[in-house]
Amino acid sequence: MRYISCLAAALLFLAALPSRAIAPEEALADPAQQAAYEHLTNEVRCLVCQNQTIADSTAPLAVDLRREIRQMLQEGRSEDEIKVFLLERYGDFVLYRPRWQTNTALLWLAPVLLLLIGGTALWRIVQRRTDLPIPSDDGDPPSSPS
């Protein structure tokens, strides 16, 4: 019985996988443009509903932005040009992955810095522990040899 419910859960999970929210518009004729479109719309923040991408969102602004992006792709503009277009209008916040700049450096470096700090702390604690006398089997510290 348990296996069946596990299997059912796994199947449900698998069934849910392909249901990514893709914009309901027709696919672009050029597959490369369509790939760029899907990539871009999943990288751009919908500023009305800030924790959604414009691919996810049904907000009117997201619909408009998708339309603009499609038009620009059809005009042959590159992904990078479109990102600059959006940055000029909406600022750094519009990209889910902000560019490497002086004001985003800390954001990008924070994981490395935190890992370094945590690693150093861990290393020092381990070092200190290795200097301690090894406890005996009964859990008491070994009696001093006197």
Added chain:
Amino acid sequence: MWRYLLPGAVFALLVAVFAVGLFRDPGYVPSPLIGKPAPEFSLPRLDDPQTTLQRSDLLGKVSLVNVWATWCTGCRQEHDTLLVLARDGGVPIFGINWKDDVIKARQWLQQLGNPYAAVGVDEEGSTAIDWGVYGAPETFLIGPDGTVLYKHIAPMTLAVWREEFMPRIAAAQSGSKR
């Protein structure tokens, strides 16, 4: 000694960071347009679709560009303030009617009063994207040379007008006369 001071200091730092974060408004996204030339646009006018409202109409004086729609409750909220500003503010207010029903928009102005020197209709929302609009009402302050001087994202109030707009308008007007 360090054993107690360091965690205390880290904790205090975290509290400070979170406190600052708590009191910031995540809905407010600063506009990258401030200090830059206002975007080009040309929109059919609400009162006469044969004519257009365009960027060149803004030049030569300090002006406001107000993005509004009849579906926007904040716009209804600020409407009376806009009427006061149109009468006593000393600067023309240009409207951009954003993704709206033209007939409803005309009714709105008829019933509530029209604070606008002219209104352009942006039915598709392309001009709004060029202006970086993401939530109406938004009000831009435009200098005589067409530079975006300031942007207010929320209903306009007389307090905002006094504190944010009036000093900038005075500075822009004294600058342009020289």
